[in-house]
Amino acid sequence: MRKTVTGLRAWLLQRASAVYMLAFIVFFLFHFLLDRPHSYAAWHRWMSAPGVSIAACVFFAALLLHAWVGVRDVLMDYVHTAALRVCALALLGFGLSAIGAWVLRILLAGTPG
Amino acid sequence: MKLSISRYNPERDSKPYMQDYEIEPGPQDRMLLDVILSLKARDDSLTIRKSCREGVCGSDAININGRNGLACVTRIAELKEPVVLRPLPSFPIIRDLVVDMTGFFKQYHSIKPYLVNHDPVPERERLQSPAQRELLNGSYECILCACCTSQCPSFWWNPDKFVGPAGLLQAHRFIVDSRDQAKQERLDDLNDAYRLFRCRTIMNCTEVCPKGLAPSRAIEQIRLAMVKDSL
């Protein structure tokens, strides 16, 4: 049971998601500095473009996985009672999944979150 | 020269306390250990581990002004006064500046710090090219003083599960040894959320190593070896 999420897998996930988010943030910042949307319509149009919308979904997937690995590390360092740690990790997992579902609704469903 | 040294006698004291000393270093006294031994000549109850007095045995590792180091190679001229001496952080104190190293050595032994080779024993040596021997540099020189491991926050939080910088440096020493045949098993053993991956590359280990080694870099190299292995 010890190797469920091996150290390497979690670490690689953390690094890969970080690299993607870095690229996305740089791209996002550049776009905002050079071509800021000046109205709701422009913003909504840009975010609805398939490329941006999908890249943003992947960004949030990366963000939630990155947050999962990071907060899990914090819990593993400081929470030594196994039962308490498992509960905290479960809550973390559910919380992040809920946020993921919320983001999907906002970005893809076109309906108000 | 003013010093403040942590004292603790388990038979007398309920907890450690700081004792102040003042001493004029002799003309030959250059290292902290010289001063400590002069103090011991005055007060024989002052207790510290020491042996080689030249930085190769690792016995006199203590916390000096907040930073771990070897007393025998720490120059007194470079120390800010009052010099505060404490035992290595987080290790159980046996007496004064002497700590229990059992946990530290347990982690060291857990990485199998010996050559694993199932080939028949050769007549003379198991051969190694200079380039292969070069790979051991930076790892084999560890004197197991525990300066690194007792300054590592990740080790503080999980001393029983995280191997620690010294143990991982030695694991690296055997992983890169061309004569060792257990590389896969060593990597698998360390590929665990706790054994190696508690390391956050804080780099306190490399900061305090009295031999100038870089355990944090060795740990990164092990991670890269694991990545290469998994691809």
Place this chain on the structure above:
Amino acid sequence: MEKRRPVFFNLLQIQLPVGALSSIAHRITGVILAVGIPFGVYVLDLSLRGPQTYARVTGMLDNWALRGAAIVFVWTLAHHLLAGVRHLLSDIDIGTQLPAARRSAWIVNLGGAALALAAAGAWL
């Protein structure tokens, strides 16, 4: 029964090298950012829902309290990002020796603060 041995573990008396400062701030900023994710998603939601809520979002910096929060957010993200890049580089063996590592830690610590000051300059 053997008495439990005491330990020396006063964090205020143990030295914090510059890399360790960078590292603990990396962890603290990470936790702050993680806790802030729901708020970020909420703001995104408001901005895409309709013109009225979009106007609320663009008008956020008019509120002094939110302006302060935004500056703190800039420092938090900047430090976490810069420290993260430092980690990614050390993963590929760049800056793993002590002098380079100390230098990069200083750059990370000061860089985050500098970006926060820049934001404060722009928004205050």
